[in-house]
Every structure is written in structure tokens, then in C-alpha cells.
Amino acid sequence: MNAKSKCFRASCMLLICIMLALLLSVSAFAADSDPKAADPKSDFVNRMYVLCLGREPDSQDMSGCLWQLNNGTSGAEFAYHFLFSDEFKAKNYCDYHYVEALYISFTGRVPGSTEINYWAYRLQQGDARETIFNEFIRSAEFGHLCSQYGL
Numbered sequence: 522m523n524a525k526s527k528c529f530r531a532s533c534m535l536l537i538c539i540m541l542a543l544l545l546s547v548s549a550f551a552a553d554s555d556p557k558a559a560d561p562k563s564d565f566v567n568r569m570y571v572l573c574l575g576r577e578p579d580s581q582d583m584s585g586c587l588w589q590l591n592n593g594t595s596g597a598e599f600a601y602h603f604l605f606s607d608e609f610k611a612k613n614y615c616d617y618h619y620v621e622a623l624y625i626s627f628t629g630r631v632p633g634s635t636e637i638n639y640w641a642y643r644l645q646q647g648d649a650r651e652t653i654f655n656e657f658i659r660s661a662e663f664g665h666l667c668s669q670y671g672l
Contacts, residue, residue, distance in 0.1 A: 562590045565599075565670035572626040573603040575612075596667035597658040600627065604654055616644040623654065628662040 566586040570578045578586065590599060603609055604623075614622060620640040624632035640653055657663055 561669070561671040562587055565590070565596070565667075565672060568670075569600065569603050569626065573600075573622065574606075574608050590672065596670070596672035597663070599672075600658060600663075601654065605651070616641040619644070619650060620653070623657045627657045627666065628660070629666055630662075 563583065566578055566583055569586075570576055570582070586599070603626075617637055620637050621632060623640075624630060624636065644650065644653060
């Protein structure tokens with residue numbers, strides 16, 4: 522598979538993840554009318570699975586993740602395990618799509634082309650993906666996102 526078709530495949534996967542996240546948002550919004558259904562940490566786990574991995578967690582994944590979050594794992598540590606998991610790495614995102622995934626997952630918004638180009642350029646100049654990830658999790662946007670989920 523050539524680089525262009527890999528990039529197109531990655532674009533399709535990100536689009537699917539965004540659509541799944543929108544569906545989860547709608548169902549979470551509907552659940553807000555039932556006070557017993559509100560669980561911000563479960564919502565955060567769902568968000569990370571859908572936006573980073575393109576799937577919902579199974580019950581075993583969910584209980585393990587909630588145990589971690591309820592026992593001191595920070596939102597940043599939790600996010601790290603998703604972005605550097607074998608499952609995420611298997612997506613083989615190019616730099617452009619890696620940055621796009623960071624924005625969507627950790628800021629809750631779709632980035633502009635200038636933003637993507639800036640970070641992709643840094644990656645192409647030798648910055649490690651972990652370095653870029655660390656800058657995202659130190660951002661005010663990620664901090665705000667975590668606080669929305671009680672983290």
C-alpha cells in the first residue's frame with residue numbers, strides 16, 4: 522500500500538471516529554436527563570476508545586479503565602496509554618493524521634490546516650511523537666477537557 526492510500530485510509534478512520542463520537546455525545550446528552558446515568562469517568566473512557574481507537578470499550582476494558590481512573594491514574598497518563606498502545610500504533614498514521622487525532626481526542630475540536638502543518642513540520646524536523654503528545658497534554662484545552670470529566 523503506497524503512502525497516499527495509507528493517508529486516505531487514515532482520513533477515513535478519523536472521520537469514522539468523529540462520527541462515532543458524535544453519536545456517543547447524542548446518547549450521553551439523552552442520558553443526562555437520568556441523573557443515575559451520568560458518569561463522567563465512563564464518558565471519558567468511551568471518548569478515548571472511540572476517538573483514539575475507533576471502537577467502544579467492552580465491559581472488561583471499561584472496568585479496568587475505571588479502576589485506573591478511580592485509583593490515581595491522571596487523565597494525561599490514561600491518554601498516554603491510548604496513544605502509545607499497540608492498537609493505536611497499528612493504525613500507522615502519518616504525521617498529519619497523528620496530529621489531527623491529537624487535536625480531536627485532546628482538545629475536542631477539529632484543527633485548522635495551519636495548526637496541523639505546524640505540528641507535522643515539527644515531527645518532520647525530528648521531534649518525537651511523545652514530545653508533541655506531551656505538549657498537547659500540558660495545554661489548557663486538555664486540562665479543561667479533563668476537568669469536564671472530573672479528572
